[in-house]
Amino acid sequence: xxxxxxxxxxxxxxxxxxxxxxxxxxxxxxxxxxxxxxxxxxxxxxxxxxxxxxxxxxxxxxxxxxxxxxxxxxxxxxxxxxxxxxxxxxxxxxxxxxxxxxxxxxxxxxxxxxxxxxxxxxxxxxxxxxxxxxxxxxxxxxxxxxxxxxxxxxxxxxxxxxxxxxxxxxxxxxxxxxxxxxxxxxxxxxxxxxxxxxxxxxxxxxxxxxxxxxxxxxxxxxxxxxxxxxxxxxxxxxxxxxxxxxxxxxxxxxxxxxxxxxxxxxxxxxxxxxxxxxxxxxxxxxxxxxxxxxxxxxxxxxxxxxxxxxxxxxxxxxxxxxxxxxx
Amino acid sequence: xxxxxxxxxxxxxxxxxxxxxxxxxxxxxxxxxxxxxxxxxxxxxxxxxxxxxxxxxxxxxxxxxxxxxxxxxxxxxxxxxxxxxxxxxxxxxxxxxxxxxxxxxxxxxxxxxxxxxxxxxxxxxxxxxxxxxxxxxxxxxxxxxxxxxxxxxxxxxxxxxxxxxxxxxxxxxxxxxxxxxxxxxxxxxxxxxxxxxxxxxxxxxxxxxxxxxxxxxxxxxxxxxxxxxxxxxxxxxxxxxxxxxxxxxxxxxxxxxxxxxxxxxxxxxxxxxxxxxxxxxxxxxxxxxxxxxxxxxxxxxxxxxxxxxxxxxxxxxxxxxxxxxxxxxxxxxxxxxxxxxxx
Amino acid sequence: xxxxxxxxxxxxxxxxxxxxxxxxxxxxxxxxxxxxxxxxxxxxxxxxxxxxxxxxxxxxxxxxxxxxxxxxxxxxxxxxxxxxxxxxxxxxxxxxxxxxxxxxxxxxxxxxxxxxxxxxxxxxxxxxxxxxxxxxxxxxxxxxxxxxxxxxxxxxxxxxxxxxxxxxxxxxxxxxxxxxxxxxxxxxxxxxxxxxxxxxxxxxxxxxxxxxxxxxxxxxxxxxxxxxxxxxxxxxxxxxxxxxxxxxxxxxxxxxxxxxxxxxxxxxxxxxxxxxxxxxxxxxxxxxxxx
Numbered sequence: 001x002x003x004x005x006x007x008x009x010x011x012x013x014x015x016x017x018x019x020x021x022x023x024x025x026x027x028x029x030x031x032x033x034x035x036x037x038x039x040x041x042x043x044x045x046x047x048x049x050x051x052x053x054x055x056x057x058x059x060x061x062x063x064x065x066x067x068x069x070x071x072x073x074x075x076x077x078x079x080x081x082x083x084x085x086x087x088x089x090x091x092x093x094x095x096x097x098x099x100x101x102x103x104x105x106x107x108x109x110x111x112x113x114x115x116x117x118x119x120x121x122x123x124x125x126x127x128x129x130x131x132x133x134x135x136x137x138x139x140x141x142x143x144x145x146x147x148x149x150x151x152x153x154x155x156x157x158x159x160x161x162x163x164x165x166x167x168x169x170x171x172x173x174x175x176x177x178x179x180x181x182x183x184x185x186x187x188x189x190x191x192x193x194x195x196x197x198x199x200x201x202x203x204x205x206x207x208x209x210x211x212x213x214x215x216x217x218x219x220x221x222x223x224x225x226x227x228x229x230x231x232x233x234x235x236x237x238x239x240x241x242x243x244x245x246x247x248x249x250x251x252x253x254x255x256x257x258x259x260x261x262x263x264x265x266x267x268x269x270x271x272x273x274x275x276x277x278x279x280x281x282x283x284x285x286x287x288x289x290x291x292x293x294x295x296x297x298x299x300x301x302x303x304x305x306x307x308x309x310x311x312x313x314x315x316x317x318x319x320x321x322x323x324x325x326x327x
Numbered sequence: 328x329x330x331x332x333x334x335x336x337x338x339x340x341x342x343x344x345x346x347x348x349x350x351x352x353x354x355x356x357x358x359x360x361x362x363x364x365x366x367x368x369x370x371x372x373x374x375x376x377x378x379x380x381x382x383x384x385x386x387x388x389x390x391x392x393x394x395x396x397x398x399x400x401x402x403x404x405x406x407x408x409x410x411x412x413x414x415x416x417x418x419x420x421x422x423x424x425x426x427x428x429x430x431x432x433x434x435x436x437x438x439x440x441x442x443x444x445x446x447x448x449x450x451x452x453x454x455x456x457x458x459x460x461x462x463x464x465x466x467x468x469x470x471x472x473x474x475x476x477x478x479x480x481x482x483x484x485x486x487x488x489x490x491x492x493x494x495x496x497x498x499x500x501x502x503x504x505x506x507x508x509x510x511x512x513x514x515x516x517x518x519x520x521x522x523x524x525x526x527x528x529x530x531x532x533x534x535x536x537x538x539x540x541x542x543x544x545x546x547x548x549x550x551x552x553x554x555x556x557x558x559x560x561x562x563x564x565x566x567x568x569x570x571x572x573x574x575x576x577x578x579x580x581x582x583x584x585x586x587x588x589x590x591x592x593x594x595x596x597x598x599x600x601x602x603x604x605x606x607x608x609x610x611x612x613x614x615x616x617x618x619x620x621x622x623x624x625x626x627x628x629x630x631x632x633x634x635x636x637x638x639x640x641x642x643x644x645x646x647x648x649x650x651x652x653x654x655x656x657x658x659x660x661x662x663x664x665x666x667x668x669x670x
Numbered sequence: 671x672x673x674x675x676x677x678x679x680x681x682x683x684x685x686x687x688x689x690x691x692x693x694x695x696x697x698x699x700x701x702x703x704x705x706x707x708x709x710x711x712x713x714x715x716x717x718x719x720x721x722x723x724x725x726x727x728x729x730x731x732x733x734x735x736x737x738x739x740x741x742x743x744x745x746x747x748x749x750x751x752x753x754x755x756x757x758x759x760x761x762x763x764x765x766x767x768x769x770x771x772x773x774x775x776x777x778x779x780x781x782x783x784x785x786x787x788x789x790x791x792x793x794x795x796x797x798x799x800x801x802x803x804x805x806x807x808x809x810x811x812x813x814x815x816x817x818x819x820x821x822x823x824x825x826x827x828x829x830x831x832x833x834x835x836x837x838x839x840x841x842x843x844x845x846x847x848x849x850x851x852x853x854x855x856x857x858x859x860x861x862x863x864x865x866x867x868x869x870x871x872x873x874x875x876x877x878x879x880x881x882x883x884x885x886x887x888x889x890x891x892x893x894x895x896x897x898x899x900x901x902x903x904x905x906x907x908x909x910x911x912x913x914x915x916x917x918x919x920x921x922x923x924x925x926x927x928x929x930x931x932x933x934x935x936x937x938x939x940x941x942x943x944x945x946x947x948x949x950x951x952x953x954x955x956x957x958x959x960x961x
Contacts, residue, residue, distance in 0.1 A: 043519035043520060043521060043522075044519055157607055157608075159607065160607070187386035187387050187546070187608060188386060188546060188548075188587060188590050188591055189386060189586070189587065189590050189603065189604040189608065190607070190608070191590075192590035192591075192592070192601050192602070192603035192604065193603040193604070195592065195601065195603070196601075196603045214519065214520060215520075215592075216520075216594055217591070217592040217593060217594045218592050220592065220594050221592035221593075221601055244594060254521065255520060255521060256594075258520060258521050258523070258524035259520070259524075259549065259594070260524075260527065260549040260550050260552065260553035260554075261549045261552075261593070261594060262594075263553065265552055265553050265554075265572070265573070266531070266553070266554075267531075268528045268531055268532075269524040269527055269528055269553070270524070271521065271524040271525045271528055272521040272524070275489055275491070275522070276519075347792075399858055400858070400860070401854060401857065401858045421860070422858070422860045425859065425860070428858070428859070429855065429858050431851045431854070431855060432851075433851055436850050436851040436852060437851035437852050437854075437855050438852055438855075439852045439856075439870055439873075439874070440852075440874065441873045441874055442869075442870075450856070450859070450861070450869075451859040451861065454859070454861055454862070454865065455859075497855075500855070504859065
């Protein structure tokens with residue numbers, strides 16, 4: 001049994017704003033095995049994106065990681081000085097953003113950008129860098145890579161730009177890729193293409209992938225395991241199919257029930273009442289308590305994760321369903 | 328089947344590039360200037376019956392937003408006309424009626440940040456004389472309550488609300504004009520999943536209580552299936568298929584409709600949960616000849632490259648713009664449509 | 671704009687000590703010029719009563735009438751301290767009035783151009799651009815020379831030189847706003863063009879206009895001083911700061927520096943103070959990235 005390629009323990013990232021301390025990530029722990037795809041799911045304010053930024057060390061002031069540990073291939077990333085972090089970033093752990101223009105410089109050709117990405121970590125000749133770039137673009141399914149290499153980002157469509165961003169992320173064959181909502185801004189058909197590419201790449205290259213998204217269906221198509229986040233914590237975690245078929249946490253259940261595909265057309269959807277809590281002043285105890293149909297007095301105490309090694313949930317009253325009830 | 332309440336009669340909309348003097352000089356000197364026009368909408372004809380909700384579905388560049396704006400009277404068609412109850416919606420560059428109102432996509436941009444929400448809701452009705460000044464306060468509070476907001480919020484500014492709440496204000500603003508037709512342009516696309524459910528439920532309730540006729544524009548096939556009686560699918564400015572929602576989802580009669588449904592990942596899927604469409608969406612400035620979908624279509628034959636397909640009736644109530652419409656097989660099991668019973 | 675937004679703005683403004691100091695200076699100057707007759711020993715415009723014998727005296731000199739000339743006297747025997755205060759009064763008057771009128775004219779033109787679009791926009795903005803390519807000083811000079819001396823003429827010259835900045839800024843802001851959904855929603859109701867311009871476009875284009883207005887007041891003060899220095903603008907009987915500086919210029923080399931230098935310092939202080947406050951307002955009104 002191989003050691004996990006990424007091990008996160010009690011990660012906490014807080015933002016120290018004038019209005020107060022925003023506890024964007026408040027105690028997140030999970031591990032990622034080699035070649036595994038973890039879907040990190042949540043709505044806005046859940047802390048999923050900040051978790052991704054924290055792992056790769058891209059949290060800007062007024063935010064910072066206040067506690068916890070992130071071990072990548074048995075090397076601790078939290079507290080690493082900037083130049084050491086820069087050697088790791090891009091090489092062993094890479095990120096793909098929602099907007100590919102966050103990766104791509106609009107005034108440089110793709111060739112230049114990829115060459116710079118390569119030579120930042122390895123001394124490589126121009127010719128060798130070019131060859132590697134062409135190979136990387138071919139890997140992500142970009143047609144006619146040798147010619148497209150000399151184009152500028154604005155000459156590509158959104159889907160192609162995202163593929164280029166993924167190719168750049170893959171240049172050094174990192175152990176982990178963090179993808180922050182990479183297909184949210186893309187059309188359905190393009191999203192399907194990129195999902196298919198990622199599935200293929202992950203199995204072929206053995207790269208571990210953290211796929212951050214709010215779309216449960218996308219995550220279900222791609223990930224082996226899923227972690228649902230709410231108000232800065234993981235509230236449920238486990239194998240994707242199992243969690244989506246028989247959710248333990250009422251929030252997961254609520255999210256699934258509110259999907260139109262789960263309801264009869266024309267009938268009201270089962271909605272979760274209220275709104276996500278303010279991260280400035282979260283409610284006492286379990287943050288889902290004000291909206292939870294199963295809440296009780298016990299929920300005034302923050303629940304710890306309970307369960308087994310396969311799946312966990314942070315709830316005092318987890319749903320324990322038999323498969324028949326889940327239909 | 329009730330008669331048409333809204334008629335869209337062969338509407339086309341073309342955006343010509345706006346060349347400034349500088350552009351013209353640059354072009355003379357050999358610079359690259361985009362001079363091609365975009366044919367956003369081509370020869371679209373459709374009808375909406377009273378009390379019906381029509382879903383307009385498609386991806387970027389298909390023209391659904393543009394068509395929605397033309398129907399709402401915000402844009403003038405380059406050709407064709409839009410009629411509500413027999414009367415033209417717009418003429419000579421101006422919108423003539425207040426009976427069509429719109430709910431826009433982005434709740435953060437569609438409300439004036441410097442106006443209190445009560446004023447925003449009342450602005451239209453006051454300007455058009457539907458509401459008198461002395462009763463304005465009461466009317467504003469009533470509308471806020473109708474859309475599920477605390478009436479005491481009338482004095483607040485948009486930045487004090489969440490996305491879902493702002494969208495409710497936008498809906499109240501549209502409904503305060505007492506429209507007969509509500510055009511909704513991706514009204515829930517910018518919202519969180521759990522808030523989407525709340526707003527969809529709001530639409531369902533209001534539709535029932537106010538007997539609304541709606542045009543619901545969306546790229547989200549799941550929501551459209553849930554809300555709409557009939558659906559029209561667009562690709563590169565043309566309608567490629569129309570029909571009752573359940574029937575179209577269960578057995579699409581256009582390869583694009585089928586491919587779109589198969590491309591949407593379905594929950595509880597394993598490897599078979601979705602199937603991508605080959606190729607890229609063509610640019611609207613340079614569409615393929617004849618059938619716009621033929622470069623990506625698994626059923627394409629020589630005829631598709633030469634002869635543009637007509638939007639023709641397959642069975643009563645269903646139309647498809649495909650030469651081989653009868654040969655489109657049902658979508659893959661495990662994709663979006665499979666569990667919907669045939670009506 | 672409501673009370674709590676203003677309160678939030680002010681509390682952030684307070685964080686910059688430089689800006690607060692600058693604001694204090696401006697407020698101090700404004701109060702001083704308003705009560706000028708009460709705090710100055712002499713009325714510098716009263717030519718009949720100027721003691722010529724006391725001309726060109728250094729700071730600290732005790733004059734004929736018994737009071738100390740804190741900053742010395744100028745070539746006509748004016749108490750420099752009094753002259754500077756009255757001069758500042760004129761500078762501020764000119765700056766504010768010219769700025770306000772230029773704002774009104776320029777903003778209207780810019781916003782109407784943005785709303786109308788097409789040929790109207792092209793016409794208005796080409797004229798504005800043309801004017802912006804001339805140095806404001808040149809334009810003001812030519813106009814002041816043509817129109818002659820006097821307050822109204824001076825204001826006309828200043829407004830003509832400055833309205834283009836407001837027009838361009840207003841156009842930029844309104845052009846950015848006109849594409850936004852809430853403008854489209856207003857047009858979709860449908861609401862009249864006038865209503866959209868005054869009720870929606872104008873209020874939302876104000877922030878950059880406020881910044882420009884603040885900085886243009888400083889600019890107007892500086893322009894006015896330049897014109898007066900060159901002998902245009904106001905008549906010599908109503909000395910503004912520029913004229914005081916001009917009058918004292920010939921004495922600079924002979925050691926009687928105070929006649930030019932002190933009015934010069936006063937001018938610099940007020941202009942810098944306004945610029946600092948304007949900078950702070952501009953930084954605060956900028957759409958901010960994550961804090």
